[in-house]
Amino acid sequence: MFVGVGASRVCDLFKKAKESAPCIVFVDEIDAKWMVLKETLALIAATDRADILDSALLRPRRFDRQVTVDVPDIRGRTEILKVHASNKKFDSDVSLEVIAMRTAGFSGADLANLSNEAAILAGRRGKAAISSKEINDSIDRIVAGMKGTIMTDGKSKSLVAYHCQACLY
Structure with a gap:
């Protein structure tokens, strides 16, 4: 329902979830964003990068269950x-x-x-x-990986570097 939307829409989602409690909220790509929920909300989250999750997120009583889903047979x-x-x-x-x-x-x-x-x-x-x-x-x-072209000019390298830096924020 709220795929690829801004923070305000996500806040609306959690507001509706609290009003509708008990309910389930599923968050995909939890490694990119997370929050602590209390009371009668259930948070179901998915990530393919559990190795980079914030340690605060993994402390006891944050998540009661962890289910690993392997790649398909x-x-x-x-x-x-x-x-x-x-x-x-x-x-x-x-x-x-x-x-x-x-x-x-x-x-x-x-x-x-x-x-x-x-x-x-x-x-x-x-x-x-x-x-x-x-x-x-x-x-x-x-x-x-994709067959790429060699970047020899400095302008192309700079543009890619700026783009990659922007992706980190």
Whole structure:
């Protein structure tokens, strides 16, 4: 309901939650933002970076339970791929089961990224459907990173440095 919104909308969310208590509030990416809730509110939060959480957040009585959800198995990856493939056209030689076998260790977000990246590549290549070539290139891109260009001019390096610095705040 409040995905990608500013702080005032999030404050409204918690105000509504207190008025509606008991209730559950789910916060994704808790490593990026957190707050302590009291009384009859339940906070359910997710992160893929528990290693960088503030130690104050992890003190006793802040969270009663911690549930670790591992990356999906082959069956789970196949089902996730089906969801992300439902609105995309694939060549007849593309098998979601084969893709699932090749993507061990991929999270659901990685699989969504793979599907979207393959669609973008197919579009850039002027294809009407995603082929095995786009899937293979997308897997390589996700695993090994994008093929970049070498920055030799100082202005480009400065712009990237400013951009990266701004992302930290």
